[in-house]
Amino acid sequence: MTDVDVLVLGAGSGGYATALRAAQLGLRVTLVERDRLGGTCLHQGCIPTKALLHAAEVADHVRDAAHVGVRASLEGIDMPAVNAYRDQVVSRLFKGLTGLVGSRGITVVAGEGRVTGPREVTVTDAAGVATVHTGRHLVLATGSMPRTLPAVPIDGRRVVTSEEALRLDRVPASVVVLGGGVIGCEFASIWRSLGAEVTLVEALPRLVAGEDEAASAALQRGFRKRGITVRTGSPVTGVKVEEGTAGPVTVALEGGDTLRADLLLVAVGRVARVDDLGFEAIGVRVERGLVVTDERCRTGVDGVYAVGDLTAGPQLAHRGFAQGMFVAEDIAGLSPAPVDPAAVPRVTYSRPEVASVGLTETEAVQAHGADAVRSLTYDLAGNGKAQILGTQGFVKLVRRVDGPLLGVHLVGDRVGDLVGEAQLMVGWEAHPEDVAPLVHAHPTLDEALGEACLALAGSPLHTHG
Structure with a gap:
């Protein structure tokens, strides 16, 4: 058993920001992570998708080079090489983060963590060995995972989430993207630039529905100008995958229309990782799949905070950073101002x-x-x-x-x-x-x-x- 000032469960954006700031303020910190430092943002979200978006932008620039008097032609997309570029970016940032965390004297514990008591986490490593860790304060930062739909089973090959989409070694000839939020719009933009025929399907009346209506309309116009077919107000009622690994996917829409494509991406948002982690057993309230907190990220259980995607609000890495730093400073007695949700910037990195x-x-x-x-x-x-x-x-x-x-x-x-x-x-x-x-x-x-x-x-x- 180890006891520290701050025990953090989850080393994504919110978790490692908490750990780094707390250590900087002289607190003893243990950081528990089931996978790799950096979490979804670094390994399956923000960074790899923006690397792909940059590759897609380069492809567009080559296609458009003649418009500015540059003679160039696009010979094709080498997807394994694009993925290698993406992985190099992620690897450099991961190495930098690992070194930074190590230099601050933060104890990193690898394994599946579960809350087993007030401000207590039991971690089971890859060998099945369990250790118990306690802290004066516990910060929950377990992040989120792709949301799925009962009517759309994921097979990881023809019907994929954003995580499988990042690992594709080819550019599909045609894609249906289910979900017109940030993730769906970014992948639609990537694949169109890389040469795929893209249809973007959204159940709500407009794309990026959390944005100003004028912005949604302008994005939709921009997509249509690029040849992306946009179907708003079109809930999906079912999906059929033909036999064989090369079979196409048929997507049924409300009203009777159907779409066929080589690949279906399900990008209908993300859900918080709150199940079977012991939160409610110690009194942490979970409502509608999210941990309930006040404006100071307190859960209502003495000494227990929650930050990032598992709390209500925009699921953005920089919001997690800000909340993590706030919690560390709050624990250290600095009385920081709470993070104002209205002041958190939002960006959809499409074209x-x-x-x-x-x-x-x-x-x-x-x-x-x-x-x-x-x-x-x-x-x-x-x-x-x-x-x-x-x-x-x-x-x-x-x-x-x-x-x-x-x-x-x-x-x-x-x-x-x-x-x-x-x-x-x-x-x-x-x-x-x-x-x-x-x-x-x-x-x-x-x-x-x-x-x-x-x-x-x-x-x-x-x-x-």
Whole structure:
């Protein structure tokens, strides 16, 4: 049995951030992980998918090279080589994280961890040997896994989740992507760029339904322009896989339509890892598949916190980072401010990208009333860098009348790089009049934020809308 100041169950984004910050503050830390340091984000999520998205972007640039006077041709996609590139990126980051955790004096325990008592975790290693670990504080950070549907059985070959999709050694000729959220849109974008025929199916009326309606509409237009077929408002009623490993998949939609493809990706979100881990046995409440916490990530059980994907809120790595650092500082007695969900930026790294922070226009109207909210959309057609890149999209600002910015919504290639400034604007409750005088470098996409603020402040320099 070992006893430390902070015992962390799960070494994904939220877990290792907790451990690193706690160790930095002089606390003794034990970090328990069933797989590899870095969790889903590093090994099956954020990093490998963005590496594939970069390879896909390069393929698109080669196809479009003639438009800028460069003679080039795309001879094909070497998927094993693409995967090797992806794995190199992940490996370098994994080695760096492993070294960083080791340098901080954090004890890492490998094995399946289960809560077996108040602030106690029993870990069973690969050899079946169990050890008991305790801490003055226990942080639950077990993350999430792909959500599946009863009507759509996963076989790992023709019907896959995002985890199997990352391991494909070929580009399928045709794909149906089930789910128009972030994961589904990113994979649809990847496969289309790599040469597949893609149909994106979403049961809800629009793609990325958590984003502003204007952003959803712009993404759908962008996808259709790229040749991606989009079917919204189309629940799936069943799936049939023909016999043989090379057989196609038939997807039945509500209303009687059917789709056929070589591969079906089920990307309907992720579910928290909360089952059979002993949480409820010690009094931790689990409702609708999520651990219940207050704004300070406390579970209601003395000394037990929860962070990241297993709690209510956006399942984003950077939210897990922020919550992990917050919990470590809270345990150390620093009294940090809680993580504000409205200030957490969101990015869908498709082509075009969708990025946002704060309230949508609909949410702002619901919160403050239609008469108290004003919005403005600045089209990227007026931005020099957007013309150079050949991208279309916009910056949409939502503010309180004579008040601060409540939300910023961006569509276009590389707009994810703008969301940092957008976060500062919303997080610091800036008025457009505060941002308008600031100088933005020319020519950059960042100028569009400045131009939009100028326009919303009543002094537009160029045409907008």
